[in-house]
Amino acid sequence: MSLITHEIAPTQYVQAGESRVAYRRFGKQGRTPLLLLNFFSAHMDDWDPKVTNGLAEDQDVIIFDYPGVGSSSGETPSNVAGLTKSVVSFVHALELKQIDAVGFSLGGMISQQLAFEYPDLIRRIILLGTGPQGGEGMTFTELSAEEQSDPEKILMFAFFTTSEESVAAGQAYIKRLKLRTIDRDAPVSTNAAAAELAAIRDWGAIPSTNRFAMLKEIRQPTLVVHGMKDVVVMPINAFLLTQNIRNAQLIIYPDASHAAQSQHADVFLEHVKLFLKD
Numbered sequence: 001m002s003l004i005t006h007e008i009a010p011t012q013y014v015q016a017g018e019s020r021v022a023y024r025r026f027g028k029q030g031r032t033p034l035l036l037l038n039f040f041s042a043h044m045d046d047w048d049p050k051v052t053n054g055l056a057e058d059q060d061v062i063i064f065d066y067p068g069v070g071s072s073s074g075e076t077p078s079n080v081a082g083l084t085k086s087v088v089s090f091v092h093a094l095e096l097k098q099i100d101a102v103g104f105s106l107g108g109m110i111s112q113q114l115a116f117e118y119p120d121l122i123r124r125i126i127l128l129g130t131g132p133q134g135g136e137g138m139t140f141t142e143l144s145a146e147e148q149s150d151p152e153k154i155l156m157f158a159f160f161t162t163s164e165e166s167v168a169a170g171q172a173y174i175k176r177l178k179l180r181t182i183d184r185d186a187p188v189s190t191n192a193a194a195a196e197l198a199a200i201r202d203w204g205a206i207p208s209t210n211r212f213a214m215l216k217e218i219r220q221p222t223l224v225v226h227g228m229k230d231v232v233v234m235p236i237n238a239f240l241l242t243q244n245i246r247n248a249q250l251i252i253y254p255d256a257s258h259a260a261q262s263q264h265a266d267v268f269l270e271h272v273k274l275f276l277k278d
Contacts, residue, residue, distance in 0.1 A: 005056070006049040006063075007180045011071060016093040019074030019086065022185070023064035023094075027056030032123055034059040034276070035099045037087065037107025039129075040143065040200055041193040043070030043185040048262045049176050054269040059100075059276065064090060068192045070185040076195035080106075080133075080203050083196075084113040091121065100276060104128040105233065105258065106196060109203045112241075115218045124276060126223045129230055129258045131204070131237030132244065134211030138204030138233060145194035159259035161229050166255055169263040215244035222248040223275045225268065227256030249275075 004010075009024040024044060027034075034055060036047060044063045055061050067086050068076035077083045087110060091099060100123050103111030108130025115122045131138050148154050152174055160170035222245045226238035235252065242250040251271055253260040261268045 006047070006052040008182070011044075011183050011185070013071075014090070014093045016067075016089040017074075017086065019067035019072055019089075021064055021067065021074075021090050021093070022071035023062055023090070025060070025062045027059050027061040029060055031058070031060050033094075033096055033099050034061050035087075035091070035101050036061065036063045037101060037103040037110050038063075038066070038069075039105035039107060040140075040196050041145070041188050043188055045177065045180055045185045048173060048259075048265070049179050050173075050265045051261055051269070054265065055102075055272065058273055062094075062099075065185065066192075066196075068195070069188055076192040078195040078198040078202075080109045080113050080199050083110050083199060084117060087114060088118055088121065098123050100124045100126070102126040102128065103130060104261075105130050106200050109133070109200065112214065112218065115220050115222075116214045119219060122220050124221045124223075125218075126225065126272065126275065127238075127241060128225050128261050129227065129233050130241075131233045132212060132215055132240050133203055134206040135204060135237040135240060136234055138200075138237065140197065140201050140204060140232075143197055143200075145190055145197045147190065155259075158232050159257055160263060161255055161257050163255050166257070166263060170259075173259065173262045212240065212244040215241065216246070218245045219247065221275070223271070224248055224250045225261055225271070226250070226252055227258060227260035227263070228252050228254050230257050230260070232258040 004026040009026040065072035067074035101111045108127040160166040253264045
């Protein structure tokens, strides 16, 4: 295993289309690269080091910033289709032939589009706290692109429940987000956040025709992971994904909200290890 971890992985850059994309790569080389696609208004330092380092024990992990987000240049696409194209451009710029994708929330929406549009590029997908196009209750009216005065309070409310165990897990999670002290990522601008917010609201709007048609065309093995008490993306959406993706399996973690994979990190990493095992 590489001695490079989430906390010290150097920020690298690659020209992908019109964007100079910031990324970090660490972990076990020689496996299918595992690309992590981030949630709304998040940059590389918003990934949980316990999760990323745990994945890196067995996988070649790549985290990155979407165009215009964090340390990446360019204009942030305002729809999932545009974000998907930017991800493909990034993957091609790294000269990767095939990847496994882990998509968290917005990243899960992009992962679905990737699997549908570029089936040969994606080997397996892991969908965290996300939902299908036109899913149930996916209006995201409670989200804002403006900077928040107390981001940690918002994270605790959205990502964890009010139980004693979940609150403790949330506090530990927030401490882990501060473990990287050098070469921190640039803040997410209001303009970039506004574009991403437009993208997830557009994705959540119920289409006039069959809203699950895309899912039925996805053939890749898929692991759907959700929190039983997710207040951002209702848990019913995890069932809809699993019902409509042909080769999908579902894991629901108890007493967990939007960051179920962080609250239950140890068991989540075991589940991922089994799922990605060749």
